[in-house]
């Protein structure tokens with residue numbers, strides 16, 4: 001049986017990825033800071049108490065996994081906070097927090113669990129089209145956009161780093177999804193987003209490692 005690890009698994013898109021990957025036959029490792037009734041109801045392995053921005057927590061997670069091989073690592077945990085030009089000095093902690101969670105954590109988690117990946121494994125970073133510079137036609141959300149653009153840049157390097165080990169890496173935008181992050185506004189629900197993301201994960205190969213796609217299959221501009 002294949003094993004998938006998903007971060008931010010207690011709610012939103014991460015919870016739905018857990019449900020649908022489980023239905024596809026994966027053994028799940030659902031990573032979160034604190035579990036939820038919905039996640040507990042899935043009866044999967046839950047690794048709680050893990051803040052993806054904490055070095056100690058990532059070492060703890062690595063210790064709990066031991067030698068477990070991960071066929072799929074989904075870096076899904078993310079953070080959206082307001083960030084405005086006028087408010088930057090007062091909001092600086094929020095700007096930095098988004099960089100910690102959205103830009104650094106996916107790379108830190110992948111580094112911490114690097115020995116659990118092997119040839120044929122896939123690493124996914126759930127990014128956002130808001131990290132696309134070419135696609136930025138409306139402005140706003142400076143910190144979130146910066147943080148996702150930064151993770152996009154780093155993930156392309158990650159794809160190069162992991163290619164020789166036979167590990168494919170993908171950057172996926174889930175769509176505009178009704179979750180806590182968006183105040184439950186959006187175009188689609190998490191089940192539709194997760195279904196599209198899983199289709200893209202199944203399609204991902206070493207040949208298009210480092211690519212940036214919408215869950216609906218559209219290739220996104222940088």
Ligand SMILES: NC(=O)c1ccc[n+]([C@@H]2O[C@H](COP(=O)([O-])OP(=O)(O)OC[C@H]3O[C@@H](n4cnc5c(N)ncnc54)[C@H](OP(=O)(O)O)[C@@H]3O)[C@@H](O)[C@H]2O)c1
Nearest residue numbers: 008012013033051052076077078127128176177179180181
């Ligand atoms: N919803 C959208 O329209 C949309 C669009 C584009 C991209 N995305 C991306 O999709 C991913 C999932 O978003 P979502 O909509 O499902 O958001 P969400 O409902 O707000 O869920 C965010 C998840 O990230 C976790 N998280 C945040 N900070 C963390 C930390 N320091 N350590 C560990 N976990 C942390 C949260 O855990 P807690 O419960 O502990 O806070 C939660 O599980 C994110 O990367 C987001 O940027 C979403």
